[in-house]
Amino acid sequence: MSKKRILYVEDDETLAFLTSDNLEQHFEVIHANNGKEAFLLFCSEPFDLCVLDIMLPDMDGFEIATEIRKRNQEIPIIFLSAKTMKEDRIKGLKLGADDYLVKPYSIEELILKIEIFLNRSQKTSDNSNQKQYVFGSFHFEPENYLLKKETQKITLTEREASLLQLFLDNPNTVLKREKILMELWGSDDYFLGRSLDVFISRLRKIIKEETHVRIENIPRVGFKLVVE
Structure with a gap:
């Protein structure tokens, strides 16, 4: 079975390397280090889930999520951020994100969250005759x-x-x-x-x-x- 494709956006090189290295044991990870690159990747390639840092050059994570949601209402989005204000967390969730993890986060928790949302997304796509x-x-x-x-x-x-x-x-x-x-x-x-x-x-x-x-x-x- 092919691995699920994750768009991972993080401009901190050390953190990006460590996180990607762990995620790649479970998923196919495509890393972008700035907002514009991430958005171009999203528009040109298929992904199953997005993991977005918020503080990014060019476009921040909130802006990327807004553009993603204009094009795809279903793909799961997880925010990663050092910003701990509840207003930021609520803003992210109101934009349509599925979760918001505060740095420093546990890689085990991130992997668990990704698996939860991928499984939920798969169930939704499998149920093509959802009731109304x-x-x-x-x-x-x-x-x-x-x-x-x-x-x-x-x-x-x-x-x-x-x-x-x-x-x-x-x-x-x-x-x-x-x-x-x-x-x-x-x-x-x-x-x-x-x-x-x-x-x-x-x-x-x-x-x-x-x-x-x-x-x-x-x-x-x-x-x-x-x-x-």
């Missing part, structure tokens, strides 16, 4: 991250689409925060919990005019999608 959902006046196509209502079309991020699908697969059921975080991120740390609140808030704004559909807070437990 109708709730209230919305029609939801999870494989296209598309939410339609009459003539309105809303494109969700991959994370928002996964969250909505999780709710719709469990209507009128309390979902614990830990379960949601493990399903979507494979981790339930504090910063991902804050990011979850951001995605919940966005979904609420989208469905706020639906009188028979709402996302309820269950204090100290989690959330419930109520469909009446």
Whole structure:
């Protein structure tokens, strides 16, 4: 079986060498040391996952991710950064990234994250006949991250689409925060919990005019999608 192809972007030569050397034991790694080179590679070659440093010359990681998401809503993206501010982590996740690891990171954790997101991506691509959902006046196509209502079309991020699908697969059921975080991120740390609140808030704004559909807070437990 051919190895999965990883686009790895890092301008620190020593760190790039060490990380690439470890990743190459499991994946085919294509390394770029600046943003423009990385974006050109992404546009010209197929990849299964992107690992992006944020502080890069020419284009930073956020800019690369924005351009990637314009062209591909499905490919997993993992940010690596020395920036520890929660605003940066939330910004990265809102751009459609799947995870955000803070330097210095564990190479074992990075490999585990990559494997989790590659497996999830493979399951999604294998399921070509994914079911579609109708709730209230919305029609939801999870494989296209598309939410339609009459003539309105809303494109969700991959994370928002996964969250909505999780709710719709469990209507009128309390979902614990830990379960949601493990399903979507494979981790339930504090910063991902804050990011979850951001995605919940966005979904609420989208469905706020639906009188028979709402996302309820269950204090100290989690959330419930109520469909009446």
